[in-house]
Amino acid sequence: MFGDCHMHMVLDGVYYKDAIAAHRGHVRDDLIRQRLTAYAGAGIRYLRDGGDAFGVALRARELAPEYGIEYRAPLCPMCLKGRYGAFIGRAFETLEDYRAMVAEARQAGADFIKVMISGLVDFDHFGVITSEPLTAQQIRELITIAHGEGFSVMAHANGAQTVLAAVEAGVDSVEHGAYLDREAVDALAQSGAVWVPTLVTIGNLIGCGRYPDDVLTRILDIQLENVALCAKLGGSVALGSDNGAYQVPHAKGTLDEYALLKRALGPRTDDILRAGEKAIRERFVWGGRQP
Numbered sequence: 430m431f432g433d434c435h436m437h438m439v440l441d442g443v444y445y446k447d448a449i450a451a452h453r454g455h456v457r458d459d460l461i462r463q464r465l466t467a468y469a470g471a472g473i474r475y476l477r478d479g480g481d482a483f484g485v486a487l488r489a490r491e492l493a494p495e496y497g498i499e500y501r502a503p504l505c506p507m508c509l510k511g512r513y514g515a516f517i518g519r520a521f522e523t524l525e526d527y528r529a530m531v532a533e534a535r536q537a538g539a540d541f542i543k544v545m546i547s548g549l550v551d552f553d554h555f556g557v558i559t560s561e562p563l564t565a566q567q568i569r570e571l572i573t574i575a576h577g578e579g580f581s582v583m584a585h586a587n588g589a590q591t592v593l594a595a596v597e598a599g600v601d602s603v604e605h606g607a608y609l610d611r612e613a614v615d616a617l618a619q620s621g622a623v624w625v626p627t628l629v630t631i632g633n634l635i636g637c638g639r640y641p642d643d644v645l646t647r648i649l650d651i652q653l654e655n656v657a658l659c660a661k662l663g664g665s666v667a668l669g670s671d672n673g674a675y676q677v678p679h680a681k682g683t684l685d686e687y688a689l690l691k692r693a694l695g696p697r698t699d700d701i702l703r704a705g706e707k708a709i710r711e712r713f714v715w716g717g718r719q720p
């Protein structure tokens with residue numbers, strides 16, 4: 430089985446507030462071990478955690494070798510104060526704050542930097558992304574600073590303009606990437622960035638009753654089409670489930686994501702995902718970024 434290039438050990442696939450609260454005060458090794466056991470049982474040997482501010486991803490990285498799993502983690506997701514991401518990450522107000530966090534990530538032995546540069550897809554309303562995105566200039570500054578410290582950058586990014594700005598600034602991986610237009614897909618395909626489209630975060634909501642299925646289906650169809658187009662244009666795509674997100678249980682989400690990627694990529698699926706995972710594995714470790 431492929432590795433999972435985007436998951437969150439801290440979350441449980443059910444309710445993020447309870448999942449995070451379970452680790453407050455002290456990180457629960459028993460929960461981490463249960464989840465690592467599930468991954469190992471499914472034959473998943475590589476995990477790239479999207480991170481959390483509670484030390485869970487970094488602790489999981491320590492335990493993972495016991496399960497035969499190579500594990501990569503950032504210090505925590507970093508977001509601009511007042512924008513999306515503070516529930517799981519840490520907010521910076523100024524670039525100086527951000528620089529200090531990047532230095533702290535280096536001290537903590539983080540493998541890469543994770544930034545949140547847009548909001549989430551609003552699954553109730555087609556075409557809507559929650560929260561204002563960062564500007565192209567802000568995005569460029571965040572990526573440049575992290576690269577300057579030897580880190581690759583994993584960016585949570587939805588929306589064509591946001592993804593285009595990240596790709597033009599040399600981002601290393603684009604997470605989610607909902608609502609891309611042709612220009613953004615072209616740019617992504619021509620760049621060295623790997624796209625991790627996390628299809629299952631949309632697909633597993635269909636039929637759950639929380640959101641309108643017609644909206645979910647439209648969003649998923651666009652995402653499947655764009656993934657197919659990106660791969661056709663020679664772009665790099667990797668398997669990442671966002672496991673731990675609502676309705677996306679650990680390990681099972683990885684298998685569900687693989688099934689959805691197959692719908693988009695067809696007979697070339699395994700070749701494409703193998704190359705995408707290789708690029709992620711090589712790059713998402715401190716100093717692993719190719720100039």
Ligand SMILES: [Zn+2]
Nearest residue numbers: 435437479671
């Ligand atoms: Zn995530």
